[in-house]
Amino acid sequence: MAYLEIKKLYRSFGGLQAVFDVSFDVEKGTINAIIGPNGAGKTTLINLISGALKPDSGEVIFNGLHIENLPPYSIAQKGISRTFQNIKLFSNMTVLENIMMGRHVRTNSGFITGLLNLPWSWKEEDSTLEKSRMILEQFKLSEFADRPADSLPFGKQRILEFARAMSMDPELLILDEPAAGLNMNETEELAKVITNVRNSGITILIIEHDMTLIMDISEKIVVLNYGEKIAMGTPEEIQKNSDVIKIYLGDDNAIG
Amino acid sequence: MSYEQLLQYVFSGITNGSIYAITGIGFNIIYNTTGIINFAQGEFLMLGGMTSITFSRYFPLPIAVALAVIVTAIVGALIDFLVIRNLKKQSILFMIIVTIGLSILLQEAALHIWDEKVRSLPFFTGDEISSINIFGAYISPQVLWVVLICSIIVAVLTVFFKYTATGRSMRACSSNVIAARLCGINSKNMITLSFTLSAAIGALAGAVVSPITQTQYDCGTSLAIKGFAVAILGGLGNSIGAVAGGIVIGLLESLSISILPLAYKDAVSISILLLILFVKPSGLFGKKEISALKDF
Incomplete structure (x- = not known):
């Protein structure tokens, strides 16, 4: 059994299907990236994993335990911690x-x-x-x-x-766009920190727009588009995947 | 006005100010963890006074007051457990209106359990005619009790919020509830705790002021309004601000008696409340962002 299993996860907001039939596994001690264009459902997906949102249907299994319906504080106690795209600190402390x-x-x-x-x-x-x-x-x-x-x-x-x-x-660390707003040096520093964290045995799930960073550090990449998983694989496989190239660079035929 | 007279007014202002300050702090504790203004705060003082009077018939005074604090704290916890926690619609304005309803409910319950008679707890030391001469002004020893208890409450709360894990968790919930939950804090329990704590503080205040102000089933409302004015003046959520605001309003009230008829005493604090809301809604010590951030 995989360390973290996402099975047929669905979540909609009104008429918008933010996460649609997403399934993937995460192995212990690896760096896993979720990429995709803006609005692809990446943040919704990690909100579902960390318990900030509840799925409409589907399962999240962590260390053999179903966590999809647990409150966030209890998921945190099970060893999943995360950061936010727009930083959430206790600002007056x-x-x-x-x-x-x-x-x-x-x-x-x-x-x-x-x-x-x-x-x-x-x-x-x-x-x-x-x-x-x-x-x-x-x-x-x-x-x-x-x-x-x-x-x-x-x-x-x-x-x-x-x-x-x-x-x-944490056992599983979820990072939501950790490089956003950082300069090149800071990003390089961040890459080192993330790799060190992985080397200490912690599993990492990361959302990031900085493709150089993602391709450098991750072992597995999941690509989302309009809430659906369209590809999954190693950085090399993803770079060659025609569907992924299409959503990032546009459809050649469409440009015609 | 003679020097002694002035001093007399100042002492009476500080006494009332301390009472308002404790009530204001009660508002702040709940506001900080939930964003709700709990309009049943005055009823906690009333319940504390009433229950301690009843218990004082069977137990020595310190035990009666302690029991009253415990009983009122349980009432506070139940309010959250039975009502606030179970509201389908967790909007701030909605919850505030619910607390107004609860305040009426508690008053009516008190009217049925006791009656409409005015009661009071015996003086903690001495009796109604004993007085202490301080710099020429005569004050009741009970006044010293009020000021002492107020100071102890403020000191203990400061330590609690700064140096204990539970206190920090409550502050974390007020600062960023989403992040707090993801740090493993059960934010709903923190809300229950804030109601319990405010009820306990309110009850203690209600008991200690009972010999001076006397207690009746509906005495909570006016105290709540004063406490609310004080909390706004000091800046919502700021307990040191509430103490300063309490002293300011208490002093202005008692000094106003020397120039205005006694009946206008309440009008003074309400005017200050309105003035602050018009001119500086964030209060004397409140941060601008705080008043802007909350959703009403």
Whole structure:
């Protein structure tokens, strides 16, 4: 059984069929890309996987568990974390607190202990703090630790969101256009970070418009158009696929 | 006006201001996690006062107040659990109107459980005629209790929201609920918690002010309006702002008595509320974006 299985997923908004009969598998420890023109249903698809949206029908199976109808917080607890195309940080909280929120899923203190501030929740608070500082160090954000998240420059905010997703110790990391708004150097840096994350055993699902980045790092590519999967394969196969060339470069016959 | 008289007005202003501040903070806690203005907030104060008066017949005062806080907190939790959580239409305006309905319901329930008589809790220390002389002004020891409890509530809440995982989660929900859910936070439980917490704080406030202001089934409404004015003045969602706003409105009210007839006391705070809404809707300390972002 595959690590993450998407089976016959459907989702529509009013009359618009945003995701139509999409199925594919993701192997553990690989980088998988979803590409397609604007409005192809890429973001809808990962919203369905991360639980932000519920499918009309179809299945999402992660580690042998059906997750398609679980609420987002419980999917997060199962080890799936994600970033957003338009960054969603806790803007009025500090950089450090943002990371600490990411650690939240990995702490045991529940509702009541947290509320009553029992001794073991203080201990856990200390370890959360320590671990969060380590993550900041790792992503070179330490100097910003006590600044409000929305005071960071855009590029740093993307890195912070990435760091927050990583602080959850995910098994599957979903990245929604992580290179959007980054310059060439930052994008190269990002490619290295993503590859390192994969090498540490984390599976990655990425949406991206930067084709150079996608072709460089991914092992498998799924191509969507108008909500349907039109192709799937290795970067080489996708580059040669006539359907994919058609939607990206236009139909030769149509131009005539 | 003599110096002693002025001081007397100032102390009475600070007392009322502290009461308004605690009510305003109650509004803020729920507003921060949900975006709802809970118009049943005043009823939490009323319930806290009423239940502690009833319990005080059977238990010593501290236990009676503690029980009242617990009972009211449970009522707060139930309001979310039974009503807010189950609304089909989760629109903010819709939920606000529901809280107005709940406030009427709670008042009527209180009228049936107790009656329309005015009651009050015994003074925490001393009685109605004992007073302390501070710089020439005479104040009731209960006033010190009110100010003390208000300060403790603000201090504990500040620590709670800043240094505990649960407090941070509540702030995270208010900042970005989608991201909070994806960080593994059950946002619905955070809403229940915010209702529970505000009800508990309201009940504590209701009990501590009962000896001074007295408690009746419908005393919540006027307190809620003052608390709302204070929360708006301080900037919705900002608890330190609510304290500042509370003191400002409390002082203006009590000083107005020296120039205007007593009957105009309530008009002062309502005028300030209207003025703020016209001139600076984000309040004294609120951020512009916050007032612009919320959807009503």
